[in-house]
Amino acid sequence: MEFEQHSLPVSHLTFLDDSTLIASSKSGIEDQLSITAEFYTLNNVQANSAKYVLLFSSDSFSFSLSASSQFVLKQARSIVKDMAALLTPKKLLAQHVAYLYNAVFLPRLEFRLQTSLFSESIVQSIISLMLSIIKRKAGLASTTPLTLLYLKIPFSIHHAFCHVLSSHIASWQKIFTHPDFQDFANYAISYLQGFLGAESCPTTIDLTPWSQILSLRSHSLFNSLFFSSRLNITWPLSFWPPR
Structure with missing residues (x-):
């Protein structure tokens, strides 16, 4: 059996009450927002514009010529700190944070660690702050075993080191x-x-x-x-x- 392959451009992602608009230019995102506003009006939906966040990529990269794993480790920890600072004040359910951990955080961490493979204990220390946020959002004690987060639905977070x-x-x-x-x-x-x-x-x-x-x-x-x-x-x- 043969299957045909088709490419499909993605213009938006929606998860529960959170929507992400994707565009390659300022005019493109303006068009997306205009269409979204019309959709909200037609369906009697209200959106809190005060919570809108604009993210952009400048395709910038950091390089180190010292071949030091500490440079990679510093970058990885920086990703965790930035994401923790973004998620901590938000009124999100633990399930939301777990989804972002699996779908957004781990791929970014994987990209940063593609040239260096650290031990499980070091990887665990890198992500500990993210796991603490999930526990806190879920109302769990800080001493809650990690196996609960790895196995229990609706968390089912992926194991970072194995990933x-x-x-x-x-x-x-x-x-x-x-x-x-x-x-x-x-x-x-x-x-x-x-x-x-x-x-x-x-x-x-x-x-x-x-x-x-x-x-x-x-x-x-x-x-x-x-x-x-x-x-x-x-x-x-x-x-x-x-x-």
Whole structure:
């Protein structure tokens, strides 16, 4: 069975009583607001314009030439602080915050951490403020086990570390299996094997003895291999790079 693919431009997103208008220009957003106002009038709906928030993207990026994981960590914590400052004063239900956590916050965090993979404890410390907000909005004690947020409906928030780890594993496995990236994949594995001084390919050995090396604590490839091995995730490699 074959399926046709179609592209569909998105101009708005609506969740319960919260609507988001999307446009690529000032005139575009003005047209969207005009149409929205007409819709509200026709349907006898009132909107509090005092709560309107304008967000824009300038396509700006931050770079650090020091190859320091602390730079990435600082950026990740900044995302949390900014979102916490935005959500804390809002009169939102815990379900609203949980939705924003899953649909908005985690993808942004994943983007920031795409070059560095930190341990579960560090990732947990990064997101702790967001989890505290969800607990507070839900009227839960600060000592409430996180498993309640992960498993209980209507929260069902995604596990941040597993989310980020899955992203790194998927990226590396794509590199390992794509023919265009074969040379880079061989280099990456061979370099890591040489750095570890290992006799065998790093995908086939226990990496625990090297897990406490400071320079490897945020290394994307090493930690992807290390953490996936602890979760019994195998890496289908079609090559065995020499040491």
